[in-house]
Amino acid sequence: MRDDGSEDYTWESGPNEKYGFGGGPAQVAVGPGVSVPTAELYLSTISEHRESIRNFLGMIDPETGYIE
Incomplete structure:
Protein backbone atom coordinates (compact mmCIF):
# COMPACT_ATOMS: atom_id res chain seq x y z
CA MET A 1 0.00 0.00 0.00
CA ARG A 2 1.23 3.46 -0.87
CA ASP A 3 0.99 6.52 1.38
CA ASP A 8 0.28 -2.29 -5.81
CA TYR A 9 -0.12 -6.01 -6.40
CA THR A 10 2.67 -8.27 -7.67
CA TRP A 11 1.74 -11.65 -9.12
CA GLU A 12 4.43 -13.65 -7.35
CA SER A 13 3.36 -17.08 -8.62
CA GLY A 14 2.80 -15.91 -12.20
CA PRO A 15 5.00 -16.72 -15.18
CA ASN A 16 6.27 -13.14 -15.65
CA GLU A 17 8.57 -11.78 -12.95
CA LYS A 18 7.34 -8.62 -11.20
CA TYR A 19 4.12 -8.50 -13.27
CA GLY A 20 1.05 -7.15 -11.52
CA PHE A 21 -1.25 -4.17 -11.29
CA GLY A 22 -2.05 -1.19 -9.15
CA GLY A 23 -4.99 0.97 -8.30
CA GLY A 24 -6.26 3.43 -5.82
CA PRO A 25 -8.86 5.89 -4.72
CA ALA A 26 -10.13 8.60 -7.03
CA GLN A 27 -8.16 11.81 -6.79
CA VAL A 28 -9.21 15.39 -7.41
CA ALA A 29 -7.17 17.82 -9.50
CA VAL A 30 -7.36 21.44 -8.38
CA GLY A 31 -5.86 24.71 -9.52
CA PRO A 32 -3.60 27.11 -7.67
CA GLY A 33 -5.09 28.61 -4.53
CA VAL A 34 -7.86 26.01 -4.25
CA SER A 35 -7.86 23.97 -1.08
CA VAL A 36 -9.26 20.48 -0.87
CA PRO A 37 -10.54 19.18 2.45
CA THR A 38 -8.38 16.43 3.86
CA ALA A 39 -10.14 13.10 3.57
CA GLU A 40 -9.62 10.08 5.75
CA LEU A 41 -7.48 7.38 4.18
CA TYR A 42 -9.71 4.65 2.72
CA LEU A 43 -8.54 1.11 3.38
CA SER A 44 -9.88 -1.60 1.08
CA THR A 45 -11.63 -4.55 2.63
CA ILE A 46 -10.37 -8.11 2.11
CA SER A 47 -13.36 -8.67 -0.21
CA GLU A 48 -12.36 -5.65 -2.31
CA HIS A 49 -8.76 -6.88 -2.53
CA ARG A 50 -9.96 -10.31 -3.64
CA GLU A 51 -12.30 -8.81 -6.23
CA SER A 52 -9.45 -6.70 -7.69
CA ILE A 53 -7.22 -9.76 -7.89
CA ARG A 54 -9.96 -11.87 -9.53
CA ASN A 55 -10.61 -9.12 -12.09
CA PHE A 56 -6.89 -8.91 -12.92
CA LEU A 57 -6.48 -12.67 -13.28
CA GLY A 58 -9.65 -12.85 -15.39
CA MET A 59 -7.99 -10.60 -18.01
CA ILE A 60 -4.80 -12.69 -18.27
CA ASP A 61 -4.13 -14.63 -21.45
CA PRO A 62 -3.19 -18.12 -20.17
CA GLU A 63 -0.73 -18.63 -23.02
CA THR A 64 1.32 -15.46 -22.40
CA GLY A 65 0.61 -14.69 -18.77
CA TYR A 66 -0.08 -11.06 -19.72
CA ILE A 67 -3.20 -8.99 -20.25
CA GLU A 68 -3.84 -9.07 -23.98
Whole structure:
Protein backbone atom coordinates (compact mmCIF):
# COMPACT_ATOMS: atom_id res chain seq x y z
CA MET A 1 0.00 0.00 0.00
CA ARG A 2 1.23 3.46 -0.87
CA ASP A 3 0.99 6.52 1.38
CA ASP A 4 -1.92 7.92 -0.66
CA GLY A 5 -4.05 4.80 -0.09
CA SER A 6 -3.44 3.29 -3.51
CA GLU A 7 -2.26 -0.29 -3.81
CA ASP A 8 0.28 -2.29 -5.81
CA TYR A 9 -0.12 -6.01 -6.40
CA THR A 10 2.67 -8.27 -7.67
CA TRP A 11 1.74 -11.65 -9.12
CA GLU A 12 4.43 -13.65 -7.35
CA SER A 13 3.36 -17.08 -8.62
CA GLY A 14 2.80 -15.91 -12.20
CA PRO A 15 5.00 -16.72 -15.18
CA ASN A 16 6.27 -13.14 -15.65
CA GLU A 17 8.57 -11.78 -12.95
CA LYS A 18 7.34 -8.62 -11.20
CA TYR A 19 4.12 -8.50 -13.27
CA GLY A 20 1.05 -7.15 -11.52
CA PHE A 21 -1.25 -4.17 -11.29
CA GLY A 22 -2.05 -1.19 -9.15
CA GLY A 23 -4.99 0.97 -8.30
CA GLY A 24 -6.26 3.43 -5.82
CA PRO A 25 -8.86 5.89 -4.72
CA ALA A 26 -10.13 8.60 -7.03
CA GLN A 27 -8.16 11.81 -6.79
CA VAL A 28 -9.21 15.39 -7.41
CA ALA A 29 -7.17 17.82 -9.50
CA VAL A 30 -7.36 21.44 -8.38
CA GLY A 31 -5.86 24.71 -9.52
CA PRO A 32 -3.60 27.11 -7.67
CA GLY A 33 -5.09 28.61 -4.53
CA VAL A 34 -7.86 26.01 -4.25
CA SER A 35 -7.86 23.97 -1.08
CA VAL A 36 -9.26 20.48 -0.87
CA PRO A 37 -10.54 19.18 2.45
CA THR A 38 -8.38 16.43 3.86
CA ALA A 39 -10.14 13.10 3.57
CA GLU A 40 -9.62 10.08 5.75
CA LEU A 41 -7.48 7.38 4.18
CA TYR A 42 -9.71 4.65 2.72
CA LEU A 43 -8.54 1.11 3.38
CA SER A 44 -9.88 -1.60 1.08
CA THR A 45 -11.63 -4.55 2.63
CA ILE A 46 -10.37 -8.11 2.11
CA SER A 47 -13.36 -8.67 -0.21
CA GLU A 48 -12.36 -5.65 -2.31
CA HIS A 49 -8.76 -6.88 -2.53
CA ARG A 50 -9.96 -10.31 -3.64
CA GLU A 51 -12.30 -8.81 -6.23
CA SER A 52 -9.45 -6.70 -7.69
CA ILE A 53 -7.22 -9.76 -7.89
CA ARG A 54 -9.96 -11.87 -9.53
CA ASN A 55 -10.61 -9.12 -12.09
CA PHE A 56 -6.89 -8.91 -12.92
CA LEU A 57 -6.48 -12.67 -13.28
CA GLY A 58 -9.65 -12.85 -15.39
CA MET A 59 -7.99 -10.60 -18.01
CA ILE A 60 -4.80 -12.69 -18.27
CA ASP A 61 -4.13 -14.63 -21.45
CA PRO A 62 -3.19 -18.12 -20.17
CA GLU A 63 -0.73 -18.63 -23.02
CA THR A 64 1.32 -15.46 -22.40
CA GLY A 65 0.61 -14.69 -18.77
CA TYR A 66 -0.08 -11.06 -19.72
CA ILE A 67 -3.20 -8.99 -20.25
CA GLU A 68 -3.84 -9.07 -23.98
